[in-house]
Amino acid sequence: MSGIHEVGGDLHNALEDVSVPTYLVDRTGIIRWINPAAERLFGNVVGRLNTSVVAPEETRRTRETFARKLAGTEKVTDTEVVLIDAAGDRVRVEISAVALIEDHRFVGVFGQLSDVEREAVQAPPPHLTPRQVEVLRLLQRGASTEQMAQELHLSTQTVRNHIRHLMSALGVHTRLEAVAVASGAHVA
């Protein structure tokens, strides 16, 4: 950190100019600032709740992630999230976000987006619950039961129950079939 002060320079303008979509959310979850790269992707969303730009099935996880930073149980998160861009299309991004602290108090979240998949991301089957969608996304990424439990802050037994219900909802019998069906493939 001292290196930043030693070098000097206008960090604020650098954040404005950098091509990585960057944002600032206040302590109540309202988006207070975005840089031009983020505005090109999502339009002017300043003044809106952070959950307003995430896909519906991601709302619960977004609220939980924010709550963990606010509560002080997690300072930094790196998560893959599906967002809704200015055109209403679904885009999958990796968000690295950190809690901003001042005088031992949480004042907001600073985040940057990477690995933006600009092509439309297929919507999940509409009859799945948000939790089942999260489990499906992790299955698609090849996550193990233990990795899913860690990511979702659940026990492995609970994750297994969600997987079982997910497979039942999709009418399949294996995790591989669940991923294939959700990707639009026909499973004989």
Place this chain on the structure above:
Amino acid sequence: MQLDASLDEIVLFDLPSKYFAEQLLLSTLSERVAWLQIGDEASIVGVLLAPDSLDLARLLREVQDWLESSALLALRFELDGRMYVLEAPLPVLAYA
């Protein structure tokens, strides 16, 4: 005094996980009309305010005490469609 009918009588608390939501319900809100939000929103706790203008302040004090005992710094809550932050009485810990 009657509550303003245009205002909501439900407070929604955002918890960091289902575990904390259940702890809040069991330890602090057991005497109130309170619930885990249905569906998958299991980390959100809803509380129905009593028809008493002081009940919101009472509820917030109760939850603030729970925050302190749970070593959580703060919670966000939603009332009348607006978000607010309730902090523990004093900062109790640094980030793990």
